[in-house]
Amino acid sequence: MTTGRGVDQTNGPEDGRIRIRRADSVARERLMDVGERLMARHGIYGVNLQRIRIEACQRNRSVINYYFGDRRGLVRAIMHRHRAAIDDERHRLVDRLERREEVTVPRLVDAAVAPLAARLKTESGRNFLVILSEVTFRTGSERAYAPSEPDSSSVVRVNEMLFEQIGGPRAWRRHRIGEFDLMVAILVADIARSVNHGDQSIAQGRRRVRELIGPLTAALVAST
Numbered sequence: 001m002t003t004g005r006g007v008d009q010t011n012g013p014e015d016g017r018i019r020i021r022r023a024d025s026v027a028r029e030r031l032m033d034v035g036e037r038l039m040a041r042h043g044i045y046g047v048n049l050q051r052i053r054i055e056a057c058q059r060n061r062s063v064i065n066y067y068f069g070d071r072r073g074l075v076r077a078i079m080h081r082h083r084a085a086i087d088d089e090r091h092r093l094v095d096r097l098e099r100r101e102e103v104t105v106p107r108l109v110d111a112a113v114a115p116l117a118a119r120l121k122t123e124s125g126r127n128f129l130v131i132l133s134e135v136t137f138r139t140g141s142e143r144a145y146a147p148s149e150p151d152s153s154s155v156v157r158v159n160e161m162l163f164e165q166i167g168g169p170r171a172w173r174r175h176r177i178g179e180f181d182l183m184v185a186i187l188v189a190d191i192a193r194s195v196n197h198g199d200q201s202i203a204q205g206r207r208r209v210r211e212l213i214g215p216l217t218a219a220l221v222a223s224t
Contacts, residue, residue: 044134086154089118090155105166110213113184117188117205141178183219191208
């Protein structure tokens with residue numbers, strides 16, 4: 001680069017490093033895009049990693065290991081790029097409930113579900129919801145109650161608040177809330193698939209998610 005005074009400001013090695021970082025970022029995003037689409041369609045373990053590499057137009061056969069370590073690392077990266085925004089949004093919703101002193105089971109259920117419903121507006125978001133349901137199902141309701149991922153702190157927060165709101169023995173409440181998290185993931189993913197298949201519009205899908213709040217609340221507060 002040359003300034004207005006005609007002084008050459010080019011930094012050759014640094015420019016090269018910037019280009020490499022940009023290329024790395026593009027390649028990584030392409031792999032996540034393709035991995036997300038194929039895993040949503042065929043399942044996390046139903047798609048060959050080399051197919052992901054080829055469809056992402058990457059020549060290096062070890063490129064997924066290079067960027068993500070393994071299949072699980074790729075899934076974690078896909079999850080993180082959606083979960084971070086969901087986590088922030090859910091925390092904002094719960095903060096508002098606390099400020100207004102409106103913490104109730106139905107409103108907490110809404111706070112749990114609404115950020116997921118917002119992902120229905122894009123194909124990437126819908127594919128994420130499908131993958132999330134598989135991840136949640138594979139880990140089970142006990143892990144769903146207290147996920148350890150740093151970008152799932154809002155899930156822990158809502159679950160702990162629900163724990164204080166519903167009645168019953170402690171172990172039963174923990175199990176019931178874990179099952180709730182599992183049901184949310186599965187039901188919202190089913191709606192995401194329906195939108196992807198063209199069976200309903202995005203608006204219809206979001207309306208269906210809203211309609212889940214009543215039944216989900218009823219399931220949580222049902223007696224032992």
